[in-house]
Structures are given as structure tokens and as C-alpha cells.
Amino acid sequence: MWTAVISTVFAWIIGLFADANIPFNPNGYLMLRVLLPMLVMGAFILSKKKGEN
Numbered sequence: 001m002w003t004a005v006i007s008t009v010f011a012w013i014i015g016l017f018a019d020a021n022i023p024f025n026p027n028g029y030l031m032l033r034v035l036l037p038m039l040v041m042g043a044f045i046l047s048k049k050k051g052e053n
Contacts, residue, residue, distance in 0.1 A: 003044075007044070012033055014036060015034070016032075
């Protein structure tokens with residue numbers, strides 16, 4: 001569980017820096033600080049579900 005939480009926070013930080021440094025108009029429109037943590041947490045949830053079957 002803690003691996004998923006730490007990985008999600010780390011993905012949020014990476015997305016935050018990526019949003020700030022990728023020149024896209026308007027700034028932050030790519031929403032990587034939201035998208036990356038959702039993908040990471042979703043991958044952890046899916047891997048947990050796959051292990052239950």
C-alpha cells in the first residue's frame with residue numbers, strides 16, 4: 001500500500017515539474033500533475049485486482 005502512495009506522490013511531483021517546464025499555451029493545460037498520478041494509482045489498483053483472481 002505504501003508503495004502505491006509514495007509512487008503516486010512522486011508521479012504528482014513529476015507531473016508538476018513537467019507542466020511547469022513544457023511550453024504549452026495556456027500554461028499547465030496538459031494537466032500532467034493530475035493525469036500521471038491517476039495512471040499510476042490505476043496501475044496499482046489493476047495489478048492488485050489481477051492478483052486476486
